[in-house]
Amino acid sequence: MGIKKxxxxxxxxxxxxxxxxxxxxxxxxxxxxxxxxxxIIDFSLSNCxxxxxxxxxxxxxxxxMLLNSYIGTGEAWDLNETGGGVHILPPYLRQGGGEWYxxxxxxxxxxxDFISSHDPEQVLILSGDHIYTMQYxxxxxxxxxxxxxxxxxxxxxxxxxxxxxxxxxxxxxxxITSFSEKPQQPESNLASMGIYIFNAGLLENALTEDExxxxxxxxxxxxxxxxLLNQGKSLYAYRFSGYWKDVGTxxxxxxxxxxxxxxxxxxxxxxxxxRILSNSNIFPPQYIWxxxxxxxxxxxxxCSVKGTVxxxxxxxxVRIEEGSSVIDSIILPGTRIGRDCTLRKAIVGENTLVxxxxxxxxxxxxxxxxxxxxxxxxxxxxxxAEGTRVAEGENVNLA
Amino acid sequence: MDEAMGLICAxxxxxxxxxxxxxxxxxxxxxxxxxxxxxxxxxxxxxxxxRTVGVVTPYMYRSLLDHLGAGKYWFLDRKLGGLFILxxxxxxxxxxxxxxxxxxxxxxxxxxxxxxxDYVIVTTANQVYNMDYGSLxxxxxxxxxxVTLVYKGENPAQWEKGIFxxxxxxxxxxxxxxxxxxxxxxxxxxxxxxxxxxxISRQQFVDLVGWYQAVDHMDFLDVLSExxxxxxxxxxxxxxxxxxxxxxxxxxxxxxxxLLPKNHEELFFGKRPIYTKIRDGVPTRxxxxxxxxxxxxxxxxxxxxxxxxxxxxxGVLVEHDAVIKNSVIMQRSIVGRNTLVENVIADKxxxxxxxxxxxxxxxxxxxxxxxxxx
Numbered sequence: 001m002g003i004k005k006x007x008x009x010x011x012x013x014x015x016x017x018x019x020x021x022x023x024x025x026x027x028x029x030x031x032x033x034x035x036x037x038x039x040i041i042d043f044s045l046s047n048c049x050x051x052x053x054x055x056x057x058x059x060x061x062x063x064x065m066l067l068n069s070y071i072g073t074g075e076a077w078d079l080n081e082t083g084g085g086v087h088i089l090p091p092y093l094r095q096g097g098g099e100w101y102x103x104x105x106x107x108x109x110x111x112x113d114f115i116s117s118h119d120p121e122q123v124l125i126l127s128g129d130h131i132y133t134m135q136y137x138x139x140x141x142x143x144x145x146x147x148x149x150x151x152x153x154x155x156x157x158x159x160x161x162x163x164x165x166x167x168x169x170x171x172x173x174x175x176i177t178s179f180s181e182k183p184q185q186p187e188s189n190l191a192s193m194g195i196y197i198f199n200a201g202l203l204e205n206a207l208t209e210d211e212x213x214x215x216x217x218x219x220x221x222x223x224x225x226x227x228l229l230n231q232g233k234s235l236y237a238y239r240f241s242g243y244w245k246d247v248g249t250x251x252x253x254x255x256x257x258x259x260x261x262x263x264x265x266x267x268x269x270x271x272x273x274x275r276i277l278s279n280s281n282i283f284p285p286q287y288i289w290x291x292x293x294x295x296x297x298x299x300x301x302x303c304s305v306k307g308t309v310x311x312x313x314x315x316x317x318v319r320i321e322e323g324s325s326v327i328d329s330i331i332l333p334g335t336r337i338g339r340d341c342t343l344r345k346a347i348v349g350e351n352t353l354v355x356x357x358x359x360x361x362x363x364x365x366x367x368x369x370x371x372x373x374x375x376x377x378x379x380x381x382x383x384x385a386e387g388t389r390v391a392e393g394e395n396v397n398l399a
Numbered sequence: 400m401d402e403a404m405g406l407i408c409a410x411x412x413x414x415x416x417x418x419x420x421x422x423x424x425x426x427x428x429x430x431x432x433x434x435x436x437x438x439x440x441x442x443x444x445x446x447x448x449x450r451t452v453g454v455v456t457p458y459m460y461r462s463l464l465d466h467l468g469a470g471k472y473w474f475l476d477r478k479l480g481g482l483f484i485l486x487x488x489x490x491x492x493x494x495x496x497x498x499x500x501x502x503x504x505x506x507x508x509x510x511x512x513x514x515x516x517d518y519v520i521v522t523t524a525n526q527v528y529n530m531d532y533g534s535l536x537x538x539x540x541x542x543x544x545x546v547t548l549v550y551k552g553e554n555p556a557q558w559e560k561g562i563f564x565x566x567x568x569x570x571x572x573x574x575x576x577x578x579x580x581x582x583x584x585x586x587x588x589x590x591x592x593x594x595x596x597x598x599i600s601r602q603q604f605v606d607l608v609g610w611y612q613a614v615d616h617m618d619f620l621d622v623l624s625e626x627x628x629x630x631x632x633x634x635x636x637x638x639x640x641x642x643x644x645x646x647x648x649x650x651x652x653x654x655x656x657x658l659l660p661k662n663h664e665e666l667f668f669g670k671r672p673i674y675t676k677i678r679d680g681v682p683t684r685x686x687x688x689x690x691x692x693x694x695x696x697x698x699x700x701x702x703x704x705x706x707x708x709x710x711x712x713x714g715v716l717v718e719h720d721a722v723i724k725n726s727v728i729m730q731r732s733i734v735g736r737n738t739l740v741e742n743v744i745a746d747k748x749x750x751x752x753x754x755x756x757x758x759x760x761x762x763x764x765x766x767x768x769x770x771x772x773x
Contacts (some may be wrong), residue, residue, distance in 0.1 A: 301698050
């Protein structure tokens with residue numbers, strides 16, 4: 001056993017993110033690219049190392065291959081520590097069988113031995129699918145100062161969105177008085193961000209108790225937190241004010257990406273004080289050909305642009321051939337756009353080939369708003385034939 | 400292929416690069432948007448499966464060691480083999496022009512004798528090319544030659560110095576002619592020019608170096624030249640793109656050449672990547688006012704102006720109504736509003752203030768010193 005750890009993080013990265021549709025056909029949501037060169041999980045991992053947390057268990061389940069290889073030894077986030085570091089924790093068999101993770105609480109329950117092997121004072125529960133920067137160490141100090149059993153990170157959300165979150169009410173000093181998951185009639189607009197700090201002993205007891213409850217859905221927000229509140233444990237709300245986004249739908253994913261094109265984006269990754277680490281491959285600098293035109297866009301290393309790119313984001317290793325126009329679009333890593341293509345408001349997945357003369361985002365002829373706010377999505381690893389036409393708001397996916 | 404080890408002789412400098420190499424060795428001179436000169440040979444070795452590389456460090460090696468670290472980005476932070484930093488000798492003038500100094504090999508003989516690889520591939524660090532060293536070593540091993548020298552068959556016009564090789568019909572080298580910088584042009588020179596890279600058996604290398612211990616100020620190439628009759632020294636022509644940086648003019652010229660699609664594809668987009676230290680930078684932002692044509696641009700830049708036939712480095716800011724042509728702008732330099740920058744090499748952290756017009760000529764580019772403000 002190593003040195004006693006103050007805090008170990010458990011990062012829930014097993015979710016499919018099914019509302020991202022074609023984008024999560026082959027990868028888990030935390031492994032989806034964001035902002036050109038990042039993957040969604042980069043934000044949580046960077047926050048961990050930025051907060052001095054050097055031991056992180058990453059709970060994977062859905063389509064883990066890319067996530068596993070992306071995280072590797074954790075060295076890209078300086079998390080390749082002896083006696084700590086990143087540990088990928090998939091569900092596993094044990095004597096008497098084994099099972100998939102049945103919910104967030106069950107996933108952590110199945111890995112209690114990982115936590116106890118580090119013997120921490122606190123456990124930080126995170127979800128790997130949010131875009132934000134946060135100093136968890138400040139939340140940890142708040143937790144310790146209040147002698148809390150559990151601290152939940154919260155932020156104010158617009159009232160009309162409150163029903164989508166775990167909503168809680170807190171007294172002046174931060175002590176939580178009530179909590180309800182996705183309430184029909186929210187009595188406050190303080191939303192849980194799905195970030196919890198538990199005292200380690202309490203977490204073990206709470207999860208064991210939850211496991212034994214046949215009526216529980218094994219979810220932190222649904223089951224564990226309400227039960228602990230009822231039991232009179234001291235739960236505190238840590239108020240976070242900053243950028244935090246759940247890019248759980250195509251529409252929110254698209255708009256969160258596109259916000260980065262603003263002169264002063266609400267989430268300013270370009271601020272040198274914000275250090276988001278990622279597992280970058282070595283690609284050559286971008287090559288902007290003589291015939292190319294690039295305006296109001298983000299472009300990453302390894303790209304080669306011969307066509308026109310306007311209001312768009314090109315991830316690493318993307319090639320845009322001559323005569324093509326990429327407008328209001330997001331192209332994920334390794335994708336090739338052939339000659340004379342037109343892309344309007346499209347998201348094209350990783351390692352996809354778009355054959356020449358294709359048109360993604362063909363305006364719909366009939367009246368009425370197109371589905372998905374008109375955002376066209378092509379899944380990862382597709383090969384679109386020459387002259388493919390996809391109507392706006394459509395999803396192209398083999399499955 | 401695991402029977403070769405590498406030796407990069409970077410203990411070499413030149414005054415011809417002026418302010419660019421005032422505080423850094425030529426080996427760590429930034430090049431090509433995100434690389435340092437040494438990255439090319441180092442990547443060539445790593446791409447050939449070589450995992451034991453020694454680098455003979457030059458004078459003022461802080462920036463070189465900062466770049467190489469423990470060799471992590473070239474997969475050389477290893478238990479077996481890895482990156483070996485070999486201190487080079489410092490004597491006489493700081494700008495020593497001997498490239499393969501025998502003294503440097505003698506002083507680091509342990510590096511060569513402790514390993515058991517069959518061959519050593521020896522290079523300098525001032526050339527830009529992407530070569531399959533694996534086939535080179537294979538070919539050398541098969542040929543039975545003692546030494547194989549890599550050469551460029553047709554001397555590119557700008558190479559007026561170096562070692563010219565006479566080869567017979569079977570590519571055995573019969574004569575080596577060293578031409579010093581500034582020497583009068585001799586039209587009778589052979590056309591093949593030594594490309595600062597050779598393969599030799601490790602044991603023979605150790606022996607030869609040992610025999611010349613008494614005259615250790617010699618260049619190892621002159622040792623070979625003295626032994627053309629005794630040793631089987633053959634040439635191997637490299638037919639790809641290769642250029643040498645040894646002056647301010649050649650730096651800009653070579654930079655501009657990498658912007659040609661053919662060279663660019665060959666150097667950077669082929670099967671063998673060029674590795675370098677990774678900076679975890681944000682994507683580059685092109686504003687609505689950006690106008691970029693024929694340019695190599697790495698991550699972390701912000702471009703609001705016009706960039707044409709130029710190479711930028713990470714973190715460069717190009718303001719509104721700035722015009723940059725035929726120039727190289729290094730890391731985190733700032734080009735202000737309403738500026739015109741042409742035929743300029745701006746070193747790191749240079750600030751070009753609003754309204755400035757800074758122009759060099761094609762043959763004589765202007766170098767802006769590191770951290771200077773215009």
